[in-house]
Amino acid sequence: MKNIFLFSIILTLLSCEEVPIQIPEAGIIETGKTVLVEELTGVSCPNCPAGAAQLASLIELYQGSVIGVSIHGDFLCDPLSSSKYDFRSETGVELENYLKSWFGKPCAAFNRAQQDSETEFAISKFDLWGSYVDNELSKEQQVEILIDRSYDPNTRILDLAIAVSPLVNLEGDFRIGVMIAESHIIDAQLDQTDVIEEYEHNHVLRTMLTPIEGTTLSQTLVENETINKSFQFTIPEDDNLWVAENMEAIVFVNKITPESKEILQAAEVHVVE
Amino acid sequence: MNKIMRTTILILVLWSTLSLSYGQGVFSGGFQSNANFFLRDSVIGAANIPQYDYQLFGAEAWLDLNYTIDGYSAGVRFDLFNNSNLLDPNDSYSAQGIGRWYIRKELEKLDIQVGHIYNQIGSGIIYRAFEERPQLIDNALLGAELRYNFTNDWNITAFTGKQRNLFGTFASVIKGGKVEGFLSLGEESPVSLAPGFGVVNRTLDDESMNRVISIIKNYIPDEAIVPEYNTYLASFYNTLSYKSFTWYLEAAYKTQDAFRDPNAIKTEITGATSFGRFLRESGSVLYTSVSYAKNKLGITLEAKRTENFNFRTDPTLIRNFGQVNFLPxxxxxxxxxxxxxxxxxxxxxxxxxxxxxxxxxxxxxxxxxxxxxxxxxxxxxxxxxxxxxxxxxxxxxxxxxxxxxxxxxxxxxxxxxxxxxxxxxxxxxxxxxxxxxxxxxxxxxxxxxxxxxxxxxxxxxxxxxxxxxxxxxxxxxxxxxxxxxxxxxxxxxxxxxxxxxxxxxIHYPRVDVFYTHKSNRYGLSYVKQVEGVVCTGGICRLEPAFSGFKFSVNSTF
Incomplete structure (x- = not known):
């Protein structure tokens, strides 16, 4: 009797063969929707280079659909002894708190949407970031953002003329947010094995032209009725940082409710093309 | 009517019915509660989580109720977490509801159990469903288990279900079984053997598989793997006893399974490299323990070799979540x-x-x-x-x-x-x-x-x-x-x-007062505690610094 039981169990478990899984190609979701990946990072965070590499891959894979910004707030952001710059900012700290909960760094929020099956809001399992990009890109595009930028290198004034075109009728508390980020900054970064003295920091959030949760856009969005907004920013003079050629302006439209702070759409332009 | 109410009423009705039909049974239970009052101390790092910043208070409580009568047993456990830091020491967790229920019936040689079930195969290397409350680990299997006793010495167990995940379950299906026995050889100086053989299978759900695929599809071709839905584990174990010697041996094998190796180098499509990549490898564990105890002397020698034996209900889970097995x-x-x-x-x-x-x-x-x-x-x-x-x-x-x-x-x-x-x-x-x-x-x-x-x-x-x-x-x-x-x-x-x-x-003082009356124990403590690794039951995690008061109650009845 017992032999029959044993044999049955072994047979049941070991005799099955699966149909091999087909792995789909990455970055092929094209719905017009974009996703803003807000990565919480820090120069004293040993795992953050891996997170930054993952973000760079996603930007590369999902050409034009993924917009990244790297936020240096408080946690693991103390400059290293060999650091030339301090990337911390009050805005970064505010965002770090605004995007809680998260377990550790690196972590990232995807269009500021709570992802199903995750207890964290900003997700620290960076292996999974691609799946949350897919989640967001699979959602219906509801808003189109067009940015017309002009930059005067003499005055260092950046003008952003933004047109927000709803694709559907929507009601609620809609906001617009503008971030200024800078790439190609060479400075020290802690890694899992050592300090990388000449690490290239990309998409570093330098400031925001709006509150972190955005400034009021409208209470109603009517299909094809474009709302225009403009912002002006004078890029500070600095010997090493605030290099206009390396800077990006990121614009997002979000909807604030008591339960959600989800970004509907985002767009970016380089300050200097 | 929500699920919690339905479950509670079902169990209470069953209890009432059984009591009325068969008379008096045995009622037992326990209550445990911890309350933490958080005092911010940014110098030692007790800061920057909601409890220190603005919640100020957190609590957990468990109430266990069990009833046994005429071969039936049933139990239910109410769990409560209010701004608790037990799940994640760096965050706040609030939820409450029925954390566990079970019904069990012994029918001559057959033992039937449904609900949240704790059990293990061998020393737990391929399967262990257990609770470790200090770290809020509760890997009970929500499902069904049958145990058939062929003789007093030989039995077979089979189970299937889904692993508990707080007040829900993970989606992957776990099933397995074991055969265990006892043999006594010789009359004068008997050698006894307690052999066992167990198998476990995990079938990934579509959502978990999609998560794995979403990771792997971004890998460069040289590093890409093809995961499978099913993973199988098998383990042979035996305890041999002879006079004052006891020898335990367990050998376990896991078929190829996708898991994340934090030390594997990953190459991004941009050409950059970083640590941490999913691999698909088979795994093994060999564990042995030899003990000798006689008169004044006691000796235990142990050895263990572990290779690629990470096994979770969902391979993308991290920390102590979703672990199906336990390595001693x-x-x-x-x-x-x-x-x-x-x-x-x-x-x-x-x-x-x-x-x-x-x-x-x-x-x-x-x-x-x-x-x-x-x-x-x-x-x-x-x-x-x-x-x-x-x-x-x-x-x-x-x-x-x-x-x-x-x-x-x-x-x-x-x-x-x-x-x-x-x-x-x-x-x-x-x-x-x-x-x-x-x-x-x-x-x-x-x-x-x-x-x-x-x-x-x-x-x-x-x-x-x-x-x-x-x-x-x-x-x-x-x-x-x-x-x-x-x-x-x-x-x-x-x-x-x-x-x-x-x-x-820095001084890290602690003051405790405990009061015990019959089977009730109360504790009030002031604690200033440095960051450190805390291990309970062989499971460890890094706990941040703590500052504040703790109050605890433990009762059994």
Whole structure:
């Protein structure tokens, strides 16, 4: 009797063969929707280079659909002894708190949407970031953002003329947010094995032209009725940082409710093309 | 009507029905509650989580109720978490509801159980469903289990279900079974065998598989893997007993399974490289333990080899979530404050570990203990080494002393994921003195000193540097009063600093009052606690610093 039981169990478990899984190609979701990946990072965070590499891959894979910004707030952001710059900012700290909960760094929020099956809001399992990009890109595009930028290198004034075109009728508390980020900054970064003295920091959030949760856009969005907004920013003079050629302006439209702070759409332009 | 109400009513109805039909049964249960009052102390790092910033209070509670009558048993457990830091020490968790229920019936040789079921195969290497409340681990299987007893010595068990995930379940299906028996050979000097064989299968749900695929599809072709829905594990185990010898052996194998190796190099499509990549490999564990106990001498020798044996209900889960199996730790489970400060967590991908434990009773009132453990990776990189000695002497019924020395080497870089941290070296002498003032009153003191090695690169003491610890415990009927202080008198590289960057020599005091009445125990404590690894039941995690008051209640009935 017992032999029959044993044999049955072994047979049941070991005799099955699966149909091999087909792995789909990455970055092929094209719905017009974009996703803003807000990565919480820090120069004293040993795992953050891996997170930054993952973000760079996603930007590369999902050409034009993924917009990244790297936020240096408080946690693991103390400059290293060999650091030339301090990337911390009050805005970064505010965002770090605004995007809680998260377990550790690196972590990232995807269009500021709570992802199903995750207890964290900003997700620290960076292996999974691609799946949350897919989640967001699979959602219906509801808003189109067009940015017309002009930059005067003499005055260092950046003008952003933004047109927000709803694709559907929507009601609620809609906001617009503008971030200024800078790439190609060479400075020290802690890694899992050592300090990388000449690490290239990309998409570093330098400031925001709006509150972190955005400034009021409208209470109603009517299909094809474009709302225009403009912002002006004078890029500070600095010997090493605030290099206009390396800077990006990121614009997002979000909807604030008591339960959600989800970004509907985002767009970016380089300050200097 | 929600699911919780339905379950509760169902169980209560069953209880009532059974009681009315069969008469009196046995009713038992327990209640446990912890309440934490958080006092922000940013100097030691007790800050920047909601409890310190604005919630200020957190609590957990569990109420267990069990009823047994005429071969039936049923139970239900209510769980409550209010702004609790137990699930994630760095975050706040609030939820409440039915955390566990079960119904069991014994039908002659057949034992049927449904609900949340705890069980294990062998020592748990391929399957262990258990609860470890101090870390909020509850891996119960929500499903059904059948056990058939062929004879008094042989039985077979089969189970299937989904692993509990807080108040829900993970989606993957787990199933398995085991055959266990007992054989006695010989008359005069009998050799007994307790063999067992178990198998486990996990079938991934579509959502978990999609998560794995979403990771893998971004890999470069050379590093891409093709995961499978099903993973199988098998284990053979046996306990052989002969006179004073006991030999336990377990060999386990896991078929190819996708898991994340944090040390594997991943190449991004941009050409950059980073650590951490999913691999698909088979795994194995070989574990053995030999014990000898006769007269005054007790010896236990253990060895374990582990390769690629990470097994979770969903391969993308991290920390202590979703673990289906349990790998036994191979170091001494210490109890004193400093001897537990650097505890090694079991490494499931690459570990070779040995342990020897020798106890000898020299006289009726004098005994000695020696424990040695050594843990390396399969590439022979040192993870942990410990030498622990203990001498215990009892003088009549008046006083007793326990003293010894612990010497450790602890790979902090691996165990606490602290890059560039050197192997922490410690020397810890300790003394525990118990004096019985009379039959009802006693006083116990502990003194410990922890000397830490130097971090030459940082030109400082390793980790937090050197420590002193003192504790006085006064016991009278029903009451226990404990005062202790842990003093970081010679701060190290990771000790907190003041605004000028100067290392601070900080006291970490603790005051406890416990009251016990019948089967109820109440505790009120003021705690200022340094960051450290906390291990319970062989499971470890890094706990941040704590500052505040704790209140606890434990009751059984």
């Amino acid at each position: 730790p191979m170091n001494r489970q210490n109890t004193y404050r400093f001897t537990t400060r650097y505890s090694p967590a079991v490494q499931d991908l690459s570990e070779l570990a040995f342990q020897a434990d020798i106890k000898y009773r020299i006289k009726k009132n004098l005994s000695v203990l020696l424990n040695v453990s050594n843990v390396t990776t399969l590439d022979a990189d040192l993870l942990y080494r410990e030498l622990y000695t203990e001498i215990q002497y009892k003088y009549k019924r008046l006083w007793q002393i326990r003293t010894g020395l612990q010497i450790q080497n602890y790979n902090q870089e691996v165990y606490e994921v602290k890059p560039n941290a050197p192997i922490v070296e410690t020397i810890t002498p300790y003394l525990d003195f118990l004096y019985k003032i009379n039959r009802k009153k006693s006083i116990r003191t502990e003194l410990q000193y922890m000397l830490i090695g130097d971090d030459e690169k940082a030109n400082a003491k390793q980790d937090y540097g050197d420590w002193l610890f003192g504790q006085v415990e006064f016991n009278i009927p029903h009451w226990s009063f404990v005062v202790s202080d842990m003093y970081n008198f010679n701060p190290g590289k990771n000790s907190p600093t003041d605004d000028n960057g100067e290392k601070l020599a």
